[in-house]
Amino acid sequence: MFKKLRVFGRTRDLEQQIDNFLKNISESAMLFRMAVKEYLKHGHTDDYRSMLDKVNSMETDADNLRRDIERELYLHTLIPESRGDVLGLIENLDQLLGLFQGALWRLENERPQIPSKYRNDMKRLSSHAVKSVEAVILSARAFFYSPHSVSEHNHAVMFYEKEADKVGSNLKSELFASDLDLSQKLQLRDVAESIDNIADWAEDVADRLAIYAIKRTV
Numbered sequence: 001m002f003k004k005l006r007v008f009g010r011t012r013d014l015e016q017q018i019d020n021f022l023k024n025i026s027e028s029a030m031l032f033r034m035a036v037k038e039y040l041k042h043g044h045t046d047d048y049r050s051m052l053d054k055v056n057s058m059e060t061d062a063d064n065l066r067r068d069i070e071r072e073l074y075l076h077t078l079i080p081e082s083r084g085d086v087l088g089l090i091e092n093l094d095q096l097l098g099l100f101q102g103a104l105w106r107l108e109n110e111r112p113q114i115p116s117k118y119r120n121d122m123k124r125l126s127s128h129a130v131k132s133v134e135a136v137i138l139s140a141r142a143f144f145y146s147p148h149s150v151s152e153h154n155h156a157v158m159f160y161e162k163e164a165d166k167v168g169s170n171l172k173s174e175l176f177a178s179d180l181d182l183s184q185k186l187q188l189r190d191v192a193e194s195i196d197n198i199a200d201w202a203e204d205v206a207d208r209l210a211i212y213a214i215k216r217t218v
Contacts, residue, residue, distance in 0.1 A: 028097055029133045032130060035048055160202075164196050
C-alpha cells in the first residue's frame with residue numbers, strides 16, 4: 001500500500017512494524033473523535049465505553065510495537081545514522097496515544113455534565129486536535145518516504161493546532177464568564193485542556209520532525 005521506507009533499506013520487518021505503529025495512531029485518533037462525539041451527544045453510553053476499550057487496546061498494541069521497533073534497531077544495529085531520530089520520533093508519537101487515553105478516561109471517570117451551549121465548541125476542539133494528529137502522521141510518513149515534503153505536512157499541523165487554541169481559549173473564556181458553579185467551570189476547563197493538549201503535542205512532534213528531516217536532507 002505504501003512506498004518502501006527508503007531510510008531502512010531492506011529491513012522489511014522494521015518497515016512493517018513502523019507502518020503498523022503509524023496506522024495504530026491514526027485509527028486511535030479516529031476512535032477518539034468518535035468517542036468524544038458520542039459522549040457529547042448521548043453522554044456516557046455502552047458505545048462510548050466500547051470505543052474507550054478499543055483505544056486502550058490499541059495503546060497496548062502500540063507499546064508492544066514500540067518495544068519491538070526499539071529491539072530491532074538495537075539488536076541488529078539498523079540505520080545507525082538515523083536510529084536516534086527514529087527512536088525519538090516513535091517515543092513522542094506514542095505519547096499521543098496516552099493523551100487520547102487520558103482525555104477519554106477523564107470523561108469516563110468524572111462523567112461531566114456538559115451544557116448544550118458548549119458542546120459544539122468541544123466537538124470542534126476535538127476535531128481540530130484529531131486533524132493535527134492526522135497531519136503529523138502524514139509528516140512522519142514523509143520523513144521516511146520523502147523528507148523534503150515534511151514541511152508541507154507540518155504546515156497543516158501548525159494550522160490545526162492554532163485553530164484548536166482559538167477554540168479552546170474561547171471556550172474557556174465563555175465558561176468562566178458563565179453562571180456555572182466554579183467546580184463545574186474548573187471541571188469543563190480541564191476537559192477542554194486535555195483535548196487541546198493533543199494538538200499541542202502534535203505540534204511538538206512536528207517541530208522535532210522538521211529537525212530530523214533537515215538532518216536527512218543535508
